[in-house]
Amino acid sequence: MTGPLLVAEALVRRYPVGRGGLFTPAARVAAVDGVDFTVEPGVSLGIVGESGSGKSTLARLAMALERPDAGRILFRGEDLNALSASDLRRRRRHFQMVFQDPYGSLDPRLTVERIVAEPLTVAEPGFDRRARRERVLAILEAVGLPTAALHRYPHEFSGGQRQRVAIARALITEPALVVADEPVSALDVSVQAQVLNLLMDLKERRGLTYLFISHDLAVVEHVADRVMVMLRGRVVESGPAAVLFARPVHPYTRALVDALPDFDADPADHAAGAFRLGEPGAAEAGACPLADRCPRAKARCRAEMPMLRALADDRHVACFEPLG
Amino acid sequence: MGFAWYRHPGLVVGGAIALALMAIAALGFVWTPFDPTRLALPDRLQGPSALHWLGTDHLGRDTVARLMVGAGNSLKVGLLSVALGLVAGTALGTWAASRNGSLLDEAVMRTNDFVLAFPAVLTAVMMVHLIGPGAANAILAIAVFNVPVFARLARSAALQVRSRDFVLAARAAGLTETRIAIAHILPNMAGLLVVQATIQFAIAILAEAGLSYLGLGTQPPAPSWGRMLYEARTYMQTQPWLAIFPGAAIALTVLGFNLLGDGLRDLVDPRARRART
Numbered sequence: 001m002t003g004p005l006l007v008a009e010a011l012v013r014r015y016p017v018g019r020g021g022l023f024t025p026a027a028r029v030a031a032v033d034g035v036d037f038t039v040e041p042g043v044s045l046g047i048v049g050e051s052g053s054g055k056s057t058l059a060r061l062a063m064a065l066e067r068p069d070a071g072r073i074l075f076r077g078e079d080l081n082a083l084s085a086s087d088l089r090r091r092r093r094h095f096q097m098v099f100q101d102p103y104g105s106l107d108p109r110l111t112v113e114r115i116v117a118e119p120l121t122v123a124e125p126g127f128d129r130r131a132r133r134e135r136v137l138a139i140l141e142a143v144g145l146p147t148a149a150l151h152r153y154p155h156e157f158s159g160g161q162r163q164r165v166a167i168a169r170a171l172i173t174e175p176a177l178v179v180a181d182e183p184v185s186a187l188d189v190s191v192q193a194q195v196l197n198l199l200m201d202l203k204e205r206r207g208l209t210y211l212f213i214s215h216d217l218a219v220v221e222h223v224a225d226r227v228m229v230m231l232r233g234r235v236v237e238s239g240p241a242a243v244l245f246a247r248p249v250h251p252y253t254r255a256l257v258d259a260l261p262d263f264d265a266d267p268a269d270h271a272a273g274a275f276r277l278g279e280p281g282a283a284e285a286g287a288c289p290l291a292d293r294c295p296r297a298k299a300r301c302r303a304e305m306p307m308l309r310a311l312a313d314d315r316h317v318a319c320f321e322p323l324g
Numbered sequence: 325m326g327f328a329w330y331r332h333p334g335l336v337v338g339g340a341i342a343l344a345l346m347a348i349a350a351l352g353f354v355w356t357p358f359d360p361t362r363l364a365l366p367d368r369l370q371g372p373s374a375l376h377w378l379g380t381d382h383l384g385r386d387t388v389a390r391l392m393v394g395a396g397n398s399l400k401v402g403l404l405s406v407a408l409g410l411v412a413g414t415a416l417g418t419w420a421a422s423r424n425g426s427l428l429d430e431a432v433m434r435t436n437d438f439v440l441a442f443p444a445v446l447t448a449v450m451m452v453h454l455i456g457p458g459a460a461n462a463i464l465a466i467a468v469f470n471v472p473v474f475a476r477l478a479r480s481a482a483l484q485v486r487s488r489d490f491v492l493a494a495r496a497a498g499l500t501e502t503r504i505a506i507a508h509i510l511p512n513m514a515g516l517l518v519v520q521a522t523i524q525f526a527i528a529i530l531a532e533a534g535l536s537y538l539g540l541g542t543q544p545p546a547p548s549w550g551r552m553l554y555e556a557r558t559y560m561q562t563q564p565w566l567a568i569f570p571g572a573a574i575a576l577t578v579l580g581f582n583l584l585g586d587g588l589r590d591l592v593d594p595r596a597r598r599a600r601t
Binding site for chain 1: 488489490492493494495496497498499500508511512
């Protein structure tokens with residue numbers, strides 16, 4: 001397979017706010033505002049951003065669960081939203097999703113066997129019962145669940161185990177791409193590491209590529225090869241994970257990185273040296289999305305939207321006053 | 325984790341009444357102490373006795389036999405009218421929910437409000453006047469006012485279920501919207517619908533009795549509780565038991581199904597469930 005797995009081209013998704021009048025349409029706010037990215041096979045992309053930055057909308061756009069208002073989403077070169085409904089359903093086996101909340105994403109009325117087998121019933125309707133059960137058992141073993149889980153219901157499992165069920169469901173059709181939207185943020189911290197390790201392990205063994213979305217930089221650092229930082233629906237910085245974490249250039253990325261605990265440094269020094277943002281104010285149209293709380297903001301930042309530009313070390317940044 | 329019966333007295337009593345009624349109706353199909361339509365004028369207007377446990381009516385027909393067959397009649401009308409209303413209403417409501425906010429959704433729900441604005445029994449009476457009296461038409465008329473009740477409930481329940489992530493997950497897995505509705509949405513709202521059906525069942529039985537009382541429902545000589553009440557009204561002063569027994573049968577049945585419905589609602593309501601466990 002050559003060529004990128006997933007390409008987003010100038011994606012825009014707006015949501016109405018309020019109801020609008022009889023003849024005036026409701027005002028709309030852009031949750032995703034002109035986002036481009038490329039996911040190469042085997043190179044997992046992490047998307048980081050605070051709540052409200054458009055990450056989850058981006059995940060649903062990438063999964064073609066929502067239509068963009070502008071732009072295209074290409075999976076292996078095909079525009080997903082240009083496909084017929086049945087063609088799109090047929091392609092879905094190749095890109096699957098793990099949801100944030102394992103309490104809401106599993107139908108409480110179905111057994112684990114039916115939950116996990118469901119994507120397979122679409123992808124390979126010819127399978128007989130026994131063959132299907134074999135596949136379910138194999139994938140349950142791969143995610144570390146016992147055979148006995150087969151006939152049990154979601155409520156009989158802990159959050160971490162449920163997320164394993166969700167992962168098994170996503171992987172049963174052997175997809176090339178897995179979109180994971182905050183897959184560990186609903187879990188206890190002690191369980192987060194187990195699930196993350198499972199995801200990394202599966203990536204190695206099954207040659208998966210992740211589009212991994214999280215508000216937690218530390219989590220993304222583990223899983224992603226490349227990272228994209230989002231703020232208010234726009235990409236502010238992107239690049240290889242190692243470079244981006246070692247030397248953030250955008251003030252917002254820097255603030256995120258500095259907010260991570262550093263167990264080698266003296267806590268007082270760490271806090272004193274940290275780059276901090278001000279309190280968020282109102283977002284202004286046509287200004288840098290960080291202008292209201294960036295200590296480096298100049299007049300230009302408040303008057304003009306910085307565009308994403310390439311830097312030397314394979315990364316991009318949208319900032320007029322980047323950090324050296 | 326056993327089910328504590330004593331905590332749900334209404335459910336237990338209501339369930340017992342409903343079961344007893346079904347047993348009596350079932351027995352009425354195969355055996356009654358007398359032929360419920362056999363005239364025996366010499367035996368007319370007898371009080372309760374060893375032979376006629378609950379007496380006889382103005383034509384000498386045995387009240388026990390007529391109540392037993394009438395029970396079957398009430399259950400049949402209740403069951404069919406609620407089933408019709410449930411199926412049509414659920415289909416409409418689920419369909420409207422899948423197009424939430426659209427013109428179609430508005431049209432369906434405003435038509436619902438229009439029908440709901442009329443008192444149920446009045447609607448049924450008007451309907452039967454239009455399409456003619458008879459048991460089958462009574463069922464249809466009662467079903468008509470059941471439709472909007474279920475449509476409204478199904479719509480709100482479907483909207484709630486549709487907002488859950490497992491519906492999105494099913495879509496991501498490639499299921500068609502129809503299959504999502506059947507496999508995920510309907511099963512998750514079934515509990516609410518069953519509760520409402522039980523309550524509607526009580527209303528339907530009351531409505532059927534009302535229609536039959538007015539001569540618009542079950543036609544003589546087939547026995548029905550409402551008809552029995554109507555025929556008893558002339559003898560209220562002299563032979564009050566003629567009215568008391570069918571009246572008590574109607575009241576007990578409606579009470580039983582209401583208790584059952586309320587009890588089931590407590591069981592299905594997740595907040596009530598959480599409070600108990």
